[in-house]
Structures are given as structure tokens and as C-alpha cells.
Amino acid sequence: MSIAAKLESLGVTLPDAPAPAANYVPFVRVGNIVYVSGQISKDDALITGKLGADMDVAAGAAAARVCAINLLAQVKAACGGDIDKLVRVIKLTGFVNSTADFTDQPQVINGASDFLVEALGDAGRHSRSAVSAASLPLGVAVEIEGIFEIQ
Template sequence: MTDIDARLSELGLTLPDAPAPAANYVPFVKSGDLVFVSGQISQGPDGLILGKLGADMDVAAGAEAAKTCALGLLAQAKAACGGDLSKLKRVVKLTGFVNSTLDFTDQPKVVNGASDLLVEVLGDAGRHSRSAVSAASLPMGVAVEIEGIFEIA
């Protein structure tokens, strides 16, 4: 068990199986020491987390949905590291897409759910650059989608 696995366990978190791609793309691409992880959509053990921020979902629920995206990102990063999270050096960048109404402006607060989880699990190695943007719609009506760039050993 790596330190990261131990920290996840301490927090009561379990990584999902790394989801297979839903279309004609790969879940991640390694280039040198970087891993580019395709967008992970909000989904939990009970299925997809659907909703539109500013309409039928509040910021707190959106942030919880973003946390599930972060867990999906970590699962993909683990797969890219051959199952060994000790090879994960740091999170470099996240890009968060929030399914929201035209007048919703709290996208950063929603994506903080993912950012906060990554820092909680990885410490300083979880600190990253980031973008948080609105989307009029996301695949299958999910609330949040986040893609990430990771540095690995």
C-alpha cells in the first residue's frame, strides 16, 4: 500500500475502477513525465450525478460531484502508473467544466470540490493550476466534467 493509498483509506475514500472511454478516445496519454487524463464525469456508486448548477443543483452538491471527478482522475492516473500510485509526483493542471445556467458564476466554487480533495489526499503535490468554466450542457446531463494533467516518475 502506497502513502497515497493509505491516505485515501484514512479519509474513507475508495478509487473507482478507471472508467473505459465512452467514445473514440483513450482514457489517458503519457508523454514524457506527464500524463494527460481525459475528462472524468461526475458519477458515484449509484450512477451518474446529473444536474445543472443554478437550476436544480446548488454549489455544495456541485462540489460533491466534482469530488467524484477527482477520484476518477486519480483512478486513471493510477492506471497510467501501472497500478502504483507511488509514481505519482504531482497534479499539474485541472480543467473543470460545470453544467450551469447562463447566470451562474460560481464555477470555481464547484471545481474546488476536486481541488480540495486532491490537496487533502496528496498534500502539496495536489496543488495545481486550474481553469473552471461553464458549459451549457455536458455529456449525458452530468453536472461536472474535469480533465487533468499529472507528473509521474
């Protein structure tokens, strides 16, 4: 099954790739590797909150899933609009807006990892870091950057 068809079967429509908010580019392609700038937890609205204070792990994981969808939107743009040129996810780095005593960052970023494996199968398996941040831009709950291999 193609990636586009799998996403459709999951009820996921990739949004237009978000434009950068400052003086940077949303992705850089070097050969067949695409480095995607951090994508925040934003769908129709910003998903804000601080894990360990006003947000639980399940809500954080849902926010991370949104970040993964936004990452795929950038990859689709890097592939000239053809998401099926994605070969594999190489690495994610997830930042979780959390309190100093919150220690479940990996479970939050699992929202992105689990979605990518569900959508891409083995091509979605990746190396990963999940770290805490005292705050994130616009008060979002999660930001994730990624490295991808494309055709």
C-alpha cells in the same frame, strides 16, 4: 504517508479506471506527464443536474470531488496500478453544467481541488480553469480533465 494509505485514511477507494465512451483513450503518457481525458461526475450512478437551476454549489462541489477520484483512478492505471508513482497534479480544467447567470464555477471545482490537496498535500496543488458549459455529456453536473506528473 503513502498516497494509497492517505486515501484509505480518508475512506476513499479508487474505482477501476472507467473505459472511454467513444473513440479516444482515457489517458496519454508523454514521458513523465499524463494527460487524463475528462472524467464525468459518476460514481455508482451519474450525478446529473444544472448548477443554478436544480443543483446548489455544495452538490456541485461533491460532484467535482467524484470527478477528482475518477481522475486519480486513471492516473493509477497510467502508473501500472501504483498510485504512489504520482508526483504531483499539474493542472485541472473543470467544466460545470450551469445556467447562463451562474457565476460560482470556481466554488464548484473547489470540490476537486480541495480533495486533491487533502489527499496529496502540496503535490495536490495545481493550476486550474473553471468554466461554464451549457450542457455536458449525459446531463452530468461536472466534468474535469487533468494533467499529472508521475515517476
